[in-house]
Every structure is written in structure tokens, then in C-alpha cells.
Amino acid sequence: MKVNFGRILLQTARQFSDKKALVNVEKNRSYTFMELHLLANKICNMMRDRFGLKSGDVYGNLLENDNNSLFNVWVTKSEPSGLWFNYRDSFDEHMYQIDYVNPKLIFVENEILEKENYYNAFRERGMEIVCMEKPRQELPGVQYFWDLIETASDAEVEVEYDIDEHITLYRFTGGTTGRGKCAAYSLRNFLAGANHIYGFEENIFTKDVKHLHITPLSHASSLFVLPIHFKGGTQYTINLPNLEHFSEAVQFHQITSTFVVPTILYHLVDLGLEEKYDLSSLNTVFYGASPMSPSKLEILHEKFGNIFIQAYGATEAWPMAVVLGKADHIVTNEKDKKRLSSTGKVLPTVEIRIVDDNGKDMPVGEPGEIWIRGANVIKGYHKDIEETRANFTENGFWKSGDIAYFDESGYVFIVDRKKDMIITGGFNVYAIEVENALNSHHAVQQSVVIGIPHEQWGESVHAEVILKESMTITEEELINFTKDKIGRYKVPKSIKFVNELPLSTVGKVLRRKVRDKYWKEKARKIN
Structure with missing residues (x-):
């Protein structure tokens, strides 16, 4: 077609002709x-x-x-x-x-x-x-x-x-x-982003939205551009991912919406900026690009109210395929609390399968790899037939490499990246589960969990941890803390306290860089 x-863009421009569409804060x-x-x-x-x-x-x-x-x-x-x-x-x-x-x-x-x-x-x-x-x-x-x-x-x-x-x-x-x-x-991939957001059960954007882009527009933040524009909303941009600068912009421009990675929200609270600045105009905060610790999410919900939406997508299935809405963040019982560790429900017109290594659908509650198909999914990689064949099925599904399961209500629970699964002594350990246990300790700001070489078990569970400012805890104390949270075989056998973790340009922890320090000149024996 x-x-x-x-x-199409001219039609939108005529409808909202003199309304403010874009504000470049720093310029x-x-x-x-x-x-x-x-x-x-x-x-x-x-x-x-x-x-x-x-x-x-x-x-x-x-x-x-x-x-x-x-x-x-x-x-x-x-x-x-x-x-x-x-x-x-x-x-x-x-x-x-x-x-x-x-x-x-x-x-x-x-x-x-x-x-x-x-x-x-x-x-x-x-x-x-x-x-x-x-x-x-x-x-x-x-x-x-x-x-x-x-x-x-x-x-x-x-x-x-x-x-x-x-x-x-x-x-x-x-x-x-x-x-x-x-x-x-x-x-078609671009327009799907707007249609998927409009199809979500919650009315996310209106003509009154003021959305601040703090993460790079060259990355996930662009997924919000068209759905906001077609609704007649205003988009604001800043260049530096500085939280003081971000807070000043929210207060001065009365920003209503933004998208951040979880680490930004962690630091926002650690610095107490919600008390220094008036951030009360925010009524929608999207988070994504990496998983949120459920315990941290509960703290954020207490401080900011019911304003959070989790978005799950990928470069190949751009922009969103699964959403955990504001209503899903309300916790009144243990079932609700568990739901916070999910990534949400599949958006209308998106297909998701959870499959085993042979491409067979897994039953409810059983983990497998997420496969995604829809108008948002690209056809393949430019100039790379081999990778396209390896990562896309002939009938259009993209193999995400994420391990997840459906619950009986249709919520998607992501367990880990397929390549980040740790196999220790024959047991599968999902790094995210261990990280959530570590992050629930009040002294921990952030953690990353990897498998490191072990002569007997093949791999042992290892963590690198950033502590909050002025907080202290010993390796033994933190290991004992996690024993009450997860199965014993999942508990880190070693913990290293660090001042920083390697991050991508959009705030994701580069797990491979942490892992590479321990696997130099060794061949990993897991997928």
C-alpha cells in the first residue's frame, strides 16, 4: 500500500496549527x-x-x-x-x-x-x-x-x-x-507504535499532555513521539540526563509525562529530589529498557502515587508489545504485589508466544522464550541474512531471547534473558530473580548478577553490588539476607561491592562487560 x-502530518498540523508542539529546553x-x-x-x-x-x-x-x-x-x-x-x-x-x-x-x-x-x-x-x-x-x-x-x-x-x-x-x-x-x-512499524498505545485500555495521552524526553530520542524515547503528536500534545526535550536539570524542567514547565529507565528513578529518590522540587504535575511516568525491582517500585509508588506504567518492547519489536498499566500497580494484597514483578499484558493486535527450544507453546506458568509478531516487528536485519534467519521465523515472529511465562490472567512475567541464564550444578538460575532479592535490601542501590566459572558446578552465582551512600553491609550479611528470599542454590556464592556498573548510553547495565572480566580465555557452557 x-x-x-x-x-498525514500536514493534516495533524492543520488541526493543532497554533498549539505548541515542541519545546527544546536547553536551546x-x-x-x-x-x-x-x-x-x-x-x-x-x-x-x-x-x-x-x-x-x-x-x-x-x-x-x-x-x-x-x-x-x-x-x-x-x-x-x-x-x-x-x-x-x-x-x-x-x-x-x-x-x-x-x-x-x-x-x-x-x-x-x-x-x-x-x-x-x-x-x-x-x-x-x-x-x-x-x-x-x-x-x-x-x-x-x-x-x-x-x-x-x-x-x-x-x-x-x-x-x-x-x-x-x-x-x-x-x-x-x-x-x-x-x-x-x-x-x-508501518512506526505507525504501529501509536496504534498500540491508543489500543491500551487506559487513556494514556490527551491533547493536554506535556511529555519530557530525558532519555535519548535515538532510542526508546522516540516511541512516544507520534502518539503524543497525533493527540495534539506538547513534547519537551533536554540533552543531559542530569536529575537536577530534569527536576527543574518538570517544575518550571509543569511536565505531566516522561519516560525513564529504572536507574534514574532509583537515583531520584536516593537524592531526595522529590522533596526539593515540585514534581506534582507528573501524572504518568513510563519506565522500561531494563527490569524494575519490585521492592523499589513499592517505594516509588508510595512517594509519587499511582503514576507508573511499565513498557516492554525491543529494537526489533518497537516500540511496545506488553504494558503494565497504572491500575496494575495498585497493591492491596499479596496477589497484587506479585503482579508488580510482571511486565504487564499484551497490547491489542500484538501476538506473543512463549515457546520451548523446539518452538512448541508452553503451558501457563511454564517459562519459555518470548516470540513476538505484529505490525511493530521489523522484517529483519539490514545486510545480515544469517542473523535474520536465526532471530526471525519464516512466518514473521521475532525470537526475543527473553525467558518468560504467562500467568492464568494473561500477565507476562519475564524471568531473564536467555543468554543471562546461569546454570549451576545442573540448576537454572535466573539473574533477575537474584537481583530483585538483593535490591530489596535497604542498603542496596543496584546490583547485577552473573555466572562465573566454577570447576565443580560449571558456574557459580556472583553479584556486583552498589550500596547507597553512607550505607554499609558485609558480604556475609547480604548473602544471608538473600537466603530468606530465594532458593539456596540461587543465593550468590560471592559478592563484590563496587562504586559503579558499566552502563549503555541509555542506562542499561552492560551485563556482558561485567561477565567478561571473569570469563576471559574461558568458553561458556550455556546458551
């Missing part, structure tokens, strides 16, 4: 719906007329949130495909992704341009470079974004393409368990 996405600029639509037209027409980009060509955005928000989904109404980078990835990772997709044009921040290795690498690859801020020095091959916009046409783009076949965006998976793979998105 053909679609003119520019026409101190804002756009109405019509202003944003016309700016996006200028960007699309500039890429076509000035740089000759057409269908099949790629442009890259190596940008912070404020500048990235000017492009985001609005520019997918044009023919070229976008490549979104995680801004805080390493130089080597950025170059790997550039060499894999080969963008002809790249939009960058000043600080990127001023790093000689980046500038030289762009030039060596023959890429056109557009700097979003006025360059401090003239450099060959570099042009200033706002000079280009000033002379660009704001006429309607008038591009039609196939809603399922045309690639609007390339984005690499997070790489928490290895080198990221390149996901390729159609417009």
Missing part, C-alpha cells in the same frame, strides 16, 4: 504544530535539492535530543532513509555503523565536529557534513544547518512510498550482549 506521510526554542511541519519540509527539501538525496540514500543524525527532535519522525516523509546514532557511543562504534550503512550526509553537534578524529573520518568517507551550531572555524566540507534552512523551500514534500517496503530508518540494537545489529524500519 502506498502512503503520503507528509499529507530555549519552541515550535507550533505548523511551524514544526514547515521546518521539517525545509529539512526534507534541503536534503533533496542541496545534497541530491533520493530513495535508497541515507543521512545520519549524530545529535543530542534538542537538535534530534527537529528531525525525528517528521523527516521520514521524505525519500532518504535515516540512521540514528546513540550520541554517547564510542568513536569506533559510530564508525562501525557508518561503514555498515554508508550515509552520504551527516548532521552533527559542534563538539563532534571539533574532534579531529571524527572530522577526518567523515572526510575520508566522502560524507557531506552539516553542523547544527555555527562552526567556530571554517572547515572544508562543512555547512551550517540554519544557513541551509534559510534558503530551503517549505513546500510540501509530496512523496509516496510503500508503507511496508520502504525503509524509513536504520537503528542499531543496544548491544548489551554483543555487537549491535542493524534494524530496518518501515513506516
Whole structure:
């Protein structure tokens, strides 16, 4: 089916013409719906007329949130495909992704341009470079974004393409368990995000929503852009994931909604910022990207009220497939308390199967791998037939690698990543269960659990733990504490107290980096 996405966005712009659509907090600029639509037209027409980009060509955005928000989904109404980078990835990772997709044009921040290795690498690859801020020095091959916009046409783009076949965006998976793979998105995948949210039983967004993007728009935060935009809501962006800055923005702009990873919420409470700032305007806080400790969630619920929604999705099944709504967070009995450790119920029009290693459906209560199919699921990885065959079934299911089970009410309980399962003495130990037990101790801020080599058992359960400021506890005391929470064979045999854990650019603990310290020159004997 053909679609003119520019026409769809124009219809929305006309409906909410003079209403505020986007506010860049750090850049101190804002756009109405019509202003944003016309700016996006200028960007699309500039890429076509000035740089000759057409269908099949790629442009890259190596940008912070404020500048990235000017492009985001609005520019997918044009023919070229976008490549979104995680801004805080390493130089080597950025170059790997550039060499894999080969963008002809790249939009960058000043600080990127001023790093000689980046500038030289762009030039060596023959890429056109557009700097979003006025360059401090003239450099060959570099042009200033706002000079280009000033002379660009704001006429309607008038591009039609196939809603399922045309690639609007390339984005690499997070790489928490290895080198990221390149996901390729159609417009159908994007629109599914809005439809899935609208199909949820709770009315999440209205025209009055003020949503603050604190996590990268190049990652999961973008899943909220279209559903908010189509409803006529306002989106706010900040670049730095600084909690003081975040709290100031919520208070000043009376933010009603945001999306965070659990570590941000943990730190927010540890720093007592909910007492220093007025955060009472928040009525919806989405969390996801990594599991939330149920004991921490209870504390957050007590402090902020019934405002939390858990979202489960993935780069390949973007943006959401399972949601634990506000009503599901209300705890009145032990059954409700157990439900907090689930990731929620499957969204309408999404299919989820829980299967064994042979692809056979598991009965209620029995764990297996999550397989997902729906309009939100990509068709495969760009230029990687082998990985596509390994991770997608012929009839369209994506194999998530997450181990979970359904309960009798249809809630999905994620037990662990398949690759993070620890097998010790023939017993399966799921890292998340052990981490939840550790995190329930009042002195623990965060933990990560892995299997480390053991001559007799194959692997033993090991934890690295960050304690809250000014808190102390011994290894023996914490081990004994977990013995009352989980089965003895699951209890950590060793604990190391650390000041920090390796995190991805979006706040996920990089379990593989913790694990690699202990498995150097050894072959793991589990999947």
C-alpha cells in the first residue's frame, strides 16, 4: 500500500496549527504544530535539492535530543532513509555503523565536529557534513544547518512510498550482549507504535499532555513521539540526563509525562529530589529498557502515587508489545504485589508466544522464550541474512531471547534473558530473580548478577553490588539476607561491592562487560 506521510502530518498540523508542539529546553526554542511541519519540509527539501538525496540514500543524525527532535519522525516523509546514532557511543562504534550503512550526509553537534578524529573520518568517507551550531572555524566540507534552512523551500514534500517496503530508518540494537545489529524500519512499524498505545485500555495521552524526553530520542524515547503528536500534545526535550536539570524542567514547565529507565528513578529518590522540587504535575511516568525491582517500585509508588506504567518492547519489536498499566500497580494484597514483578499484558493486535527450544507453546506458568509478531516487528536485519534467519521465523515472529511465562490472567512475567541464564550444578538460575532479592535490601542501590566459572558446578552465582551512600553491609550479611528470599542454590556464592556498573548510553547495565572480566580465555557452557 502506498502512503503520503507528509499529507498525514500536514493534516495533524492543520488541526493543532497554533498549539505548541515542541519545546527544546536547553536551546530555549519552541515550535507550533505548523511551524514544526514547515521546518521539517525545509529539512526534507534541503536534503533533496542541496545534497541530491533520493530513495535508497541515507543521512545520519549524530545529535543530542534538542537538535534530534527537529528531525525525528517528521523527516521520514521524505525519500532518504535515516540512521540514528546513540550520541554517547564510542568513536569506533559510530564508525562501525557508518561503514555498515554508508550515509552520504551527516548532521552533527559542534563538539563532534571539533574532534579531529571524527572530522577526518567523515572526510575520508566522502560524507557531506552539516553542523547544527555555527562552526567556530571554517572547515572544508562543512555547512551550517540554519544557513541551509534559510534558503530551503517549505513546500510540501509530496512523496509516496510503500508503507511496508520502504525503509524509513536504520537503528542499531543496544548491544548489551554483543555487537549491535542493524534494524530496518518501515513506516508501518512506526505507525504501529501509536496504534498500540491508543489500543491500551487506559487513556494514556490527551491533547493536554506535556511529555519530557530525558532519555535519548535515538532510542526508546522516540516511541512516544507520534502518539503524543497525533493527540495534539506538547513534547519537551533536554540533552543531559542530569536529575537536577530534569527536576527543574518538570517544575518550571509543569511536565505531566516522561519516560525513564529504572536507574534514574532509583537515583531520584536516593537524592531526595522529590522533596526539593515540585514534581506534582507528573501524572504518568513510563519506565522500561531494563527490569524494575519490585521492592523499589513499592517505594516509588508510595512517594509519587499511582503514576507508573511499565513498557516492554525491543529494537526489533518497537516500540511496545506488553504494558503494565497504572491500575496494575495498585497493591492491596499479596496477589497484587506479585503482579508488580510482571511486565504487564499484551497490547491489542500484538501476538506473543512463549515457546520451548523446539518452538512448541508452553503451558501457563511454564517459562519459555518470548516470540513476538505484529505490525511493530521489523522484517529483519539490514545486510545480515544469517542473523535474520536465526532471530526471525519464516512466518514473521521475532525470537526475543527473553525467558518468560504467562500467568492464568494473561500477565507476562519475564524471568531473564536467555543468554543471562546461569546454570549451576545442573540448576537454572535466573539473574533477575537474584537481583530483585538483593535490591530489596535497604542498603542496596543496584546490583547485577552473573555466572562465573566454577570447576565443580560449571558456574557459580556472583553479584556486583552498589550500596547507597553512607550505607554499609558485609558480604556475609547480604548473602544471608538473600537466603530468606530465594532458593539456596540461587543465593550468590560471592559478592563484590563496587562504586559503579558499566552502563549503555541509555542506562542499561552492560551485563556482558561485567561477565567478561571473569570469563576471559574461558568458553561458556550455556546458551
